[in-house]
Amino acid sequence: MTQDTLPATAEAASTAPAGAARWWRDAVIYQVYVRSFADSGGDGVGDLPGVRSRLPYLAELGVDALWITPFYVSPMADFGYDVADHRDVDPLFGTIADVRALVAGAHALGLRVIVDVVPNHTSDRHAWFEAARAAAPGSAERARYIVRDGRGPDGSLPPNDWESVFGGPAWTRLPDGQWYLHLFASGQPDLNWENAEVHAEFEGILRFWLDLGVDGFRVDVAHGMAKAPGLPDVGRAGQAEMLGTAALPYFDQDAVHDVHRAWRRLLDSYGGERIGVAEAWAPTPERIAAYTRPDELHQAFNFHYLTAPWEASALRDVVEESLRTAEAVGAPATWVLSNHDVKRHVTRYGGGERGLRRARAAALLTLALPGSAYVYQGEELGLPEVLDLPAEFLRDPQHLRGDGTGRDGCRVPLPWEGDEPPFGFGAGAAPWLPIPAGWRDLTVAAQSADPGSTLALYREALRIRREHPALGDGRLRWLPGPPGTLLFVREAEGGSGGEGRLLGCAVNASGRPVRVPAPGSPLLASGPVRADGGHVELPPDTALWWDA
Numbered sequence: 009m010t011q012d013t014l015p016a017t018a019e020a021a022s023t024a025p026a027g028a029a030r031w032w033r034d035a036v037i038y039q040v041y042v043r044s045f046a047d048s049g050g051d052g053v054g055d056l057p058g059v060r061s062r063l064p065y066l067a068e069l070g071v072d073a074l075w076i077t078p079f080y081v082s083p084m085a086d087f088g089y090d091v092a093d094h095r096d097v098d099p100l101f102g103t104i105a106d107v108r109a110l111v112a113g114a115h116a117l118g119l120r121v122i123v124d125v126v127p128n129h130t131s132d133r134h135a136w137f138e139a140a141r142a143a144a145p146g147s148a149e150r151a152r153y154i155v156r157d158g159r160g161p162d163g164s165l166p167p168n169d170w171e172s173v174f175g176g177p178a179w180t181r182l183p184d185g186q187w188y189l190h191l192f193a194s195g196q197p198d199l200n201w202e203n204a205e206v207h208a209e210f211e212g213i214l215r216f217w218l219d220l221g222v223d224g225f226r227v228d229v230a231h232g233m234a235k236a237p238g239l240p241d242v243g244r245a246g247q248a249e250m251l252g253t254a255a256l257p258y259f260d261q262d263a264v265h266d267v268h269r270a271w272r273r274l275l276d277s278y279g280g281e282r283i284g285v286a287e288a289w290a291p292t293p294e295r296i297a298a299y300t301r302p303d304e305l306h307q308a309f310n311f312h313y314l315t316a317p318w319e320a321s322a323l324r325d326v327v328e329e330s331l332r333t334a335e336a337v338g339a340p341a342t343w344v345l346s347n348h349d350v351k352r353h354v355t356r357y358g359g360g361e362r363g364l365r366r367a368r369a370a371a372l373l374t375l376a377l378p379g380s381a382y383v384y385q386g387e388e389l390g391l392p393e394v395l396d397l398p399a400e401f402l403r404d405p406q407h408l409r410g411d412g413t414g415r416d417g418c419r420v421p422l423p424w425e426g427d428e429p430p431f432g433f434g435a436g437a438a439p440w441l442p443i444p445a446g447w448r449d450l451t452v453a454a455q456s457a458d459p460g461s462t463l464a465l466y467r468e469a470l471r472i473r474r475e476h477p478a479l480g481d482g483r484l485r486w487l488p489g490p491p492g493t494l495l496f497v498r499e500a501e502g503g504s505g506g507e508g509r510l511l512g513c514a515v516n517a518s519g520r521p522v523r524v525p526a527p528g529s530p531l532l533a534s535g536p537v538r539a540d541g542g543h544v545e546l547p548p549d550t551a552l553w554w555d556a
Contacts, residue, residue: 038071042054046422047435060113069466079107122283127210148205167187207270287309309382310343340379345374352417355393369535376479394444398442492519493517512552
C-alpha cells in the first residue's frame with residue numbers, strides 16, 4: 009500500500025484550531041460530499057482542491073467543522089465507500105499533499121476536519137482481497153474476510169439467508185466454490201473482525217490520518233463489524249427494510265463495542281480532542297446510545313430524528329427520547345435532517361413551497377436543540393431532491409433494490425453562481441450528475457444577495473447559535489403551547505458569562521396559524537410572523553427564536 013512519510017508518534021502536537029475542550033459536544037458539522045462540492049480539475053467531479061477553495065464559504069456560513077466523505081483509492085463501485093487503499097488518495101480527488109493543504113487551510117480558518125473511515129468492508133480490488141481470491145480455502149489470506157463453504161450437497165447454495173443492503177443475496181461465490189460475505193455490493197467484501205490482523209491494520213490506518221492532522225473520524229457502518237456466532241439465518245426476506253428497526257444477526261452485535269473501545273483509547277492518546285462519530289443503525293435509541301458510552305465514540309448519528317415525520321407530537325417524542333438516552337450515557341445528542349444516503353428533507357417534507365417552508369422551520373428547531381448538529385451540503389440553500397435524473401446517470405448501487413430508493417438525487421452537485429448549469433461547480437467537463445437549470449435562483453451567489461433566502465437564514469441562525477450563551481450544549485425546558493406546536497426554552501448555564509439568559513423557540517408544525525406566548529425580543533423567524541404584546545402569530549410551518 010502507498011504510504012506518505014509521516015511522524016509516528018501519537019503525542020504529536022495537534023494543529024487543530026484553538027477552542028474550548030469538548031468542542032464536539034455542541035459543534036455544527038458540515039458534511040462535504042466531495043464528488044459534488046466543487047470541481048477544480050475540470051473533469052466534472054468534485055475534488056479536494058475544490059473543497060479547499062471553498063473553505064472561506066464554510067467559515068462565513070458559521071460551521072465548526074467539516075466532515076469529508078471518502079477520497080481514498082477506490083474503483084468507485086460505491087463512490088468511494090469501497091476502499092482499495094486506506095492510506096492514499098484516489099487521483100480522481102487529488103493527492104496526500106492536497107489533504108495536508110486542506111487540513112492546514114481549514115485549521116487556519118478555525119474549522120476542524122473529520123474524515124470517513126470504512127472498517128466493515130474493503131473493495132474487492134484491495135490487495136488483501138486479491139490475495140484472498142488467489143489463495144486456497146483455509147488460508148491466512150482468506151481469514152481476513154468472511155469466507156465460508158456453501159450449503160447443499162455440492163455447496164451451491166449460499167451459507168445462509170443474509171441479504172445485501174443493496175438487494176439480493178449477501179454472498180458471492182468464488183471460482184473454487186467457497187462464498188464470501190458482502191453486506192453491501194459484491195465489490196465490498198466484509199472483513200473478519202475476529203482476525204487480529206484486521207484490528208492491527210485499522211489501528212495503523214487511524215494513526216496515519218491522525219498524524220497527518222485530521223480531527224477525527226466518521227465511522228461508516230459502525231454497527232456492522234461484528235457478526236453473530238455461527239452466522240445464523242434471519243428467517244425472512246426484505247431484510248434491508250429491517251435496518252434500524254429490528255435485530256439482525258449481522259448488525260449491532262454487542263461485540264462491535266470492543267472495537268470502538270479500542271479506538272477511543274487510541275483517539276484519547278492524541279492531543280486536540282480528536283473524535284469518533286458512529287454511523288450506527290440500531291432498533292432503539294438505547295442501542296444507539298451504547299455507541300457513545302464514555303469509553304466508546306463521542307457521537308452517533310440520530311437517524312430516529314431524521315426519519316421523524318413533520319408532526320409536532322412525533323418530533324417531541326423523538327427529541328425527548330434522544331435527549332434522555334444520550335444523557336444516560338453522558339453523551340451529547342446529535343441532530344441531522346439530511347445526508348448523502350437519504351432523500352433531501354425539503355422533498356421529504358412535501359416538496360415545493362410547503363416543503364421549503366417546513367425545512368426552514370426545521371432548521372431553527374434543529375439548531376436550537378441541545379447538542380451537536382449536522383448540515384448536509386446544500387441544505388443551507390434549500391435544495392430539493394432531484395427526482396427526474398435521466399436514466400443514464402443513475403449509477404448508485406442501491407438502485408439494485410428496484411424500489412426507487414437510489415441516492416443519486418440527493419448527490420447532485422452544488423450550484424455556486426451564474427445563470428446556467430453548471431453554476432460555477434467547475435469549468436470543463438459537464439458535472440458527473442446534471443444540475444437542474446431551475447436552480448439558478450438557488451445558487452450561493454443569488455442567495456447571498458437576498459436577505460430573505462434560506463442561506464441568509466442559516467448564516468444568521470449559526471451566528472446567533474455561536475454568540476447566544478443559551479444555545480449549544482445543555483438542557484431544554486418545554487413550555488405549554490397550542491396543539492400542533494413545539495415550544496421550549498434554553499437557559500444559559502454556569503461559566504458562559506450569560507448565566508440565566510434564555511432563548512425561546514416556537515415551532516408551528518400544524519396547518520393553521522397559531523398564537524403562541526413569546527415574552528421577549530424576537531431574534532429570528534423562518535418566515536413572516538407578527539408580534540403582539542408578548543405573543544406571536546405564527547403561520548403554518550414556521551419557527552421563531554426569541555431572546556427571553
